[in-house]
Amino acid sequence: xxxxxxxxxxxxxxxxxxxxxxxxxxxxxxxxxxxxxxxxxxxxxxxxxxxxxxxxxxxxxxxxxxxxxxxxxxxxxxxxxxxxxxxxxxxxxxxxxxxxxxxxxxxxxxxxxxxxxxxxxxxxxxxxxxxxxxxxxxxxxxxxxxxxxxxxxxxxxxxxxxxxxxxxxxxxxxxxxxxxxxxxxxxxxxxxxxxxxxxxxxxxxxx
Amino acid sequence: xxxxxxxxxxxxxxxxxxxxxxxxxxxxxxxxxxxxxxxxxxxxxxxxxxxxxxxxxxxxxxxxxxxxxxxxxxxxxxxxxxxxxxxxxxxxxxxxxxxxxxxxxxxxxxxxxxxxxxxxxxxxxxxxxxxxxxxxxxxxxxxxxxxxxxxxxxxxxxxxxxxxxxxxxxxxxxxxxxxxxxxxxxxxxxxxxxxxxxxxxxxxxxxxxxxxxxxxxxxxxxxxxxxxxxxxxxxxxxxxxxxxxxxxxxxxxxxxxxxxxxxxxxxxxxxxxxxxxxxxxxxxxxxxxxxxxxxxxxxxxxxxxxxxxxxxxxxxxxxxxxxxxxxxxxxxxxxxxxxxxxxxxxxxxxxxxxxxxxxxxxxxxxxxxxxxxxxxxxxxxxxxxxxxxxxxxxxxxxxxxxxxxxxxxxxxxxxxxxxxxxxxxxxxxxxxxxxxxxxxxxxxxxxxxxxxxxxxxxxxxxxxxxxx
Numbered sequence: 001x002x003x004x005x006x007x008x009x010x011x012x013x014x015x016x017x018x019x020x021x022x023x024x025x026x027x028x029x030x031x032x033x034x035x036x037x038x039x040x041x042x043x044x045x046x047x048x049x050x051x052x053x054x055x056x057x058x059x060x061x062x063x064x065x066x067x068x069x070x071x072x073x074x075x076x077x078x079x080x081x082x083x084x085x086x087x088x089x090x091x092x093x094x095x096x097x098x099x100x101x102x103x104x105x106x107x108x109x110x111x112x113x114x115x116x117x118x119x120x121x122x123x124x125x126x127x128x129x130x131x132x133x134x135x136x137x138x139x140x141x142x143x144x145x146x147x148x149x150x151x152x153x154x155x156x157x158x159x160x161x162x163x164x165x166x167x168x169x170x171x172x173x174x175x176x177x178x179x180x181x182x183x184x185x186x187x188x189x190x191x192x193x194x195x196x197x198x199x200x201x202x203x204x205x206x207x
Numbered sequence: 208x209x210x211x212x213x214x215x216x217x218x219x220x221x222x223x224x225x226x227x228x229x230x231x232x233x234x235x236x237x238x239x240x241x242x243x244x245x246x247x248x249x250x251x252x253x254x255x256x257x258x259x260x261x262x263x264x265x266x267x268x269x270x271x272x273x274x275x276x277x278x279x280x281x282x283x284x285x286x287x288x289x290x291x292x293x294x295x296x297x298x299x300x301x302x303x304x305x306x307x308x309x310x311x312x313x314x315x316x317x318x319x320x321x322x323x324x325x326x327x328x329x330x331x332x333x334x335x336x337x338x339x340x341x342x343x344x345x346x347x348x349x350x351x352x353x354x355x356x357x358x359x360x361x362x363x364x365x366x367x368x369x370x371x372x373x374x375x376x377x378x379x380x381x382x383x384x385x386x387x388x389x390x391x392x393x394x395x396x397x398x399x400x401x402x403x404x405x406x407x408x409x410x411x412x413x414x415x416x417x418x419x420x421x422x423x424x425x426x427x428x429x430x431x432x433x434x435x436x437x438x439x440x441x442x443x444x445x446x447x448x449x450x451x452x453x454x455x456x457x458x459x460x461x462x463x464x465x466x467x468x469x470x471x472x473x474x475x476x477x478x479x480x481x482x483x484x485x486x487x488x489x490x491x492x493x494x495x496x497x498x499x500x501x502x503x504x505x506x507x508x509x510x511x512x513x514x515x516x517x518x519x520x521x522x523x524x525x526x527x528x529x530x531x532x533x534x535x536x537x538x539x540x541x542x543x544x545x546x547x548x549x550x551x552x553x554x555x556x557x558x559x560x561x562x563x564x565x566x567x568x569x570x571x572x573x574x575x576x577x578x579x580x581x582x583x584x585x586x587x588x589x590x591x592x593x594x595x596x597x598x599x600x601x602x603x604x605x606x607x608x609x610x611x612x613x614x615x616x617x618x619x620x621x622x623x624x625x626x627x628x629x630x631x632x633x634x635x636x637x638x639x640x641x642x643x644x645x646x647x648x649x650x651x652x653x654x655x656x657x658x659x660x661x662x663x664x665x666x667x668x669x670x671x672x673x674x675x
Binding site: 066069072077101 | 248249311447451454455457458461462464466467468469470471490492494
């Protein structure tokens with residue numbers, strides 16, 4: 001079988017301060033910062049996962065850039081998203097309700113077959129102090145099962161389950177039909193313009 | 208809900224393209240921006256809407272009917288309210304590239320640029336030649352005229368304002384475009400398509416302007432370089448419609464710390480003496496929560512004309528009809544998209560008529576449909592439908608036509624220096640965004656006191672975890 005490489009757009013959702021950006025920074029850069037301010041400038045990240053020797057999945061990760069704070073996310077955010085991570089804070093009871101609203105919003109705005117994962121973040125806080133937990137694993141899991149979501153409790157701080165979360169999304173994505181959404185192989189600069197007649201067959205030739 | 212900051216450098220009102228580009232640029236430059244729109248969506252006058260919203264906006268159906276239902280899924284439609292295209296070498300493209308907003312958007316070429324000659328039954332539509340080679344093949348000119356046009360195009364290509372040797376013996380500082388046309392011996396019909404379909408002037412007033420030749424030549428040059436950048440036409444267009452552009456720049460602003468609030472009404476502008484120093488506003492909640500009232504200070508306000516009706520004047524009216532077709536435009540080689548310009552003199556008008564066509568190739572409608580927008584500047588106070596009639600003639604069978612009253616064009620009465628309120632102009636009737644970016648630069652200069660430099664806008668800015 002030839003090596004497979006697929007690229008997918010992943011969007012993050014959830015209430016402010018539940019750790020959306022921290023999860024991504026842990027996943028992409030293996031970093032964590034205790035005193036991160038609200039999202040500034042972590043808005044376009046990519047990370048690659050190898051599922052096996054033959055299969056590589058590249059996530060193009062969109063952060064909300066804080067536009068969810070006053071319910072001002074643009075349709076562009078949801079456009080062509082293949083997968084989403086909806087994050088709540090297991091120490092804040094209301095954050096799961098907000099997460100449920102975001103799941104509904106995704107089902108309304110995004111592609112029908114979007115893969116959604118629910119992530120209960122800040123697991124490290126309850127490991128240290130179990131009485132801080134406000135949402136039981138069983139309750140969240142039951143909701144996730146009912147709504148057809150992948151489910152993990154995570155800690156961006158200790159990195160627990162972070163990689164597992166993204167890997168399980170990668171495994172669920174339809175690799176075979178993954179037309180790379182917007183291949184930006186060239187990196188920065190240049191209008192990524194697709195000519196009217198795609199010149200797939202007459203790229204740089206080997207002659 | 209988070210607290211609103213007690214003070215912002217800039218409060219921006221309206222999420223049209225002009226305002227969003229300014230928000231994006233100011234945020235990149237480290238300004239603290241609060242961006243508000245009274246609507247529940249981005250784009251203001253420059254939004255793209257779905258077909259249900261379009262029917263509801265124009266109200267052209269009977270109560271109880273749901274005419275949009277026969278056009279497939281409403282969300283497959285992204286219909287622009289402002290008919291414009293991007294020049295592929297134009298300033299908006301430069302801003303998109305230098306800010307990296309291109310990474311949120313996908314662009315596609317517009318397949319062709321066409322011009323009409325003659326009118327009524329004798330009207331013909333032909334591709335606008337942009338290279339010497341195309342000039343020689345063009346059906347717009349006779350054999351001798353083609354050669355004259357070829358030498359004109361070649362001359363424009365070598366023209367350099369600073370180098371008198373390239374000025375063909377003309378005194379370029381005082382020279383009018385008429386003198387240039389005379390020098391090359393170009394015929395009236397050729398002047399018509401050069402001036403209107405290449406230099407994209409909407410009237411003939413440019414022809415006799417003393418010293419106006421340089422600008423005209425630069426416009427023709429921009430047309431030529433835009434065509435040569437990607438091949439078929441000078442225009443590019445974002446997938447999912449022009450409404451993606453303000454969204455992209457709003458995202459840029461947000462990434463650099465800009466705060467976004469849709470669905471928010473401005474209740475009051477707070478003044479100290481003559482100067483605006485803050486706002487009172489209310490964010491409506493769509494989820495049934497209580498509206499959130501807040502007050503914040505700001506050093507300046509940027510706004511579209513609709514937020515300050517007392518501080519703007521009307522300079523003209525645009526006529527516009529959005530038409531849904533199920534076939535391409537006749538005479539455009541079945542192009543999935545096109546711009547067709549009907550120069551004013553061909554149909555006895557003072558202002559050109561523009562037709563912009565996009566289709567499912569640009570993800571703005573389901574397969575098999577075409578969206579054609581016919582527009583011009585109003586020359587009468589009635590008979591608006593008649594003014595657009597030469598445009599409708601080009602469209603053939605029309606499935607739906609959305610045409611409202613003439614749209615007023617506003618511009619600010621003052622520069623904003625006296626009251627700290629910097630107001631943009633309405634989107635004009637030109638076919639592209641060059642005047643929009645002129646306005647962006649003009650507002651930036653008025654508000655910031657220096658010129659906006661587009662090149663390298665993001666250089667030196669440090670983004671958390673920006674890894675591409």
